[in-house]
Amino acid sequence: MSSKVEAAISAKGKVLIGYLPVGFPTLEDSIEAAVALVESGVDILELGVPYSDPVMDGLVIQEATQVALANGFKLPQAIEAVKKITARVDIPVLLMTYFNPVIQYGVDKFASDLAAAGGAGLITPDLIPEEAGEWLAAAEKYDLDRVFLAAPSSTDERLAQAVQKSRGFVYAVSTMGITGARQDVDVAAKSLVARLRSVGATHVGVGVGISNGTQVREVLAYGDGAIVGSALVKSLNDGGIDSLRSVAEELAQGK
Template structure:
């Protein structure tokens, strides 16, 4: 089974050929409901997102800010399980034909079984996994299963990451490298810019993989700035907040479409690759 890593690679390459960054949108599975989450993901793709990340809700989301934690709690209280995450991937891929990643902490996948999860994710059309808390030194078992099923393994690096760690990740990562725009949790509201640019430059010195920047990107102006030097711009908290602030799911989808349109316009302006 080949999975959809080729679709992911082709999507990022196509954006680069067009002289722009890719827009990557994150929303957790099961939020506000499983069906509502699938509709939300389809809405952002049809409104301009190039790639989507489906969050696997976890009871101890240590890297997530309060907005995403609230959404994950809603999903878990609604009974969302890994089977629902896989269904979300499958239906989103079928509805959009775009790359669908899963963003997850390692513990739920480890407990579910790495081989089982990789096989089900690939069968659903998933392109790979972003694993923010899996140390690269302990990732061989997962990477073996991911490679066997044609899935990308994306690691997250922070501005504090050493050059040694960057080279360790570059040697084994696939798909792209996820660069954190700032230190801290998602949605922290701090400014982004110079630190993220410097980190992207350091990563590019270690790998030819695309570098996508997230954690701290919350509006169109920040996305535009990141798109000047990154291959992809990852936005999560702003999408989740749009759904949380809406009076109902229908209004939430309207807000999502409008926000996606603004972000897509901002990253599609021709930018200078560094």
């Protein structure tokens, strides 16, 4: 059993992880945008599954996912997108999804279909390790990575559980609250990563608030992966794929 994400981090040392929602502005456009990210220096793709109640997402991502839903996005399209992207680029592709759609789809079937499409695994922002038994079993069965979130407010016990149950990396949420690009990455991130290391984390991705190459460099001084979402979604929304490429290339200079 091998982790595509861990292999990518081990090979590169430090990685840029780029987030885009599936289906924005259209399904085909989101596939092209994801491929453009890889061509522009992103090492791991994080594809967001549009959801009707995205409680952890900032306004930029919320608005993009609402466009996808209004265009008729359905969960099987996320699997379709993964399949088309992995046919064109050779990097790990993770889906980030609230867990209720996976339950509705069927946890084992979803894991099986994701693996068959070439997906690397799932990031599950609203699923805690203690309640993830069915997903963990399916992930083990189909050799998928599972990424749990850790926040500055988490107890050491909760951080240890996230580290123990994650495979690929642990997702350190650098600021309290919802996602969105910020001028300064919260100092809490550095402390959180140190706490995760102290309970055994070997690979930590840091997200929420990174918007430029300088911040990527700052985060990679102590984290293994810099996760960028809102800044990329905004660039795609404002200037299309050309703008997205430009922003991704600037971010990649921080590696």
